[in-house]
Amino acid sequence: MKRHEFLRELHKVTANRNYLEIGVNDGRSLTLSRVPSVAIDPAFKVVTEIRCDVHLAKATSDDFFARDNPLVHLRGGRHPLRQLARNRSPLAYWRRTTLDLSFIDGMHLFEYALRDFINVEKHSDWASVIVFDDMLPRSIDEAARDRHTNAWTGDVYKLIEILARYRPDLVTVLVDTQPTGQLVVFGADPTNTVLKDKYEEILAEYNVADPQKVPETVLERASAVKPETFTGAGFWGPLVRARNRGTKRSRGWEPLRRSLEQLGGAR
Template structure:
């Protein structure tokens, strides 16, 4: 049992009410900070429970040890019809590194190091079970811990010497509540003109979007973050990209001072943790609201963004630049 009960034995409305009641009851007794620490501990327990009920990612070819059997998954359903991607995730991310030229880079979900190897600056990679097989470049700090535990530290990004994060990549747990919480934690440390990238935002069919993993290629239900950001953070620029295999999301116009998502997180839990089967929006399955990666990478004036990215939140030049990105043509 979790500190606030198990969602598997409650209706979402009951779960949300219970969390709110527990918070109101505990804060007067324990104080705000101790209550927050208690809630973080509860979230960490839930992460471990989610990992226990979801199979690990498939191992790389040749990595299955003698005597072990690889995980068996059912064949995927037919994919939805969508424009053929012209770029893979890592091709896009590599080009984005070159355009942005970040001085600081943060990554949640290192795994084999396929994306971390693209960084050429001071970088932090967070993963409780990384198995890096790629060559890494630049000052690199690997943290073998969960993102919740990492961000609960007093000064988690001390290695950046007070500099904000210019580029962040979120590819951790493939469950919506974890991805959103990672964004909430990361945005606090971002440069206002920085860029946050999510993986697995455009599943190709509902089975690939299942919370309980059933297929080899698995996006999980992190696609729900798109809806949350559009509805609850209209100040952000949210740009899905048609990359293979399971799409990418680029977020700009960041506000490290915003508390909107953190304050509404408990209210969003029923939506984020809705059980399978998943009801993936048609515009995400068909990628009609996504951009061609080249449109973003080759038409945006990244030199200007680099010059503006450390301006304060609300700077008129930075705001005007970011707002223009909303006008980029989609595939629809």
């Protein structure tokens, strides 16, 4: 299954009510969304028809998330001053927006992808689904930090190890999509600051010169789950119902974790 086919299936099984995308490029992934969306890219060149209500932000993801209320569009696009002028309560406007489905496909260097995750997690919760693209490079050359190939994943694959090491509270699933795999993350905790606190430490350890020593398990896709197995799993219905009911983490996360851990590639 190709990456965009997989993303199409994720939009179905997550029944997401909103969508965030980092790295728009020509819009081929954004065109899959049918819900209120936010898409971020400093140099997008959309050539595909977009069929959703979208805020297309021409900015780096760091700059975008530094804005006040960056996800205002997902609250219905109402400006708070206009809302107050109409004698409406601002409480609904300022209530925290939680992302249902996020796709991270920005700059192909691990430190950028890590910052993207840190920012996205602040607006997510245990029932959110966060997807990293290009996590299974096919060669050492394709995984180089200094791009010298046509197809290029960069070293974002390092997030597999970084999340497993620093955030064992999360569950991650490698998915064997074509051409370069994806990593799906569950259990986000917006109150957790470990990655932010340890960012400089992580950067010092993992920012190494080419050629990268890509683990054989990554190159061979040893623990990656077939996309059809993943999207056809039985936990999606309970996850969606719990999310829509506003089920608290204390009640919803452990059943989901147990279901995820039954998948061969879950960590």
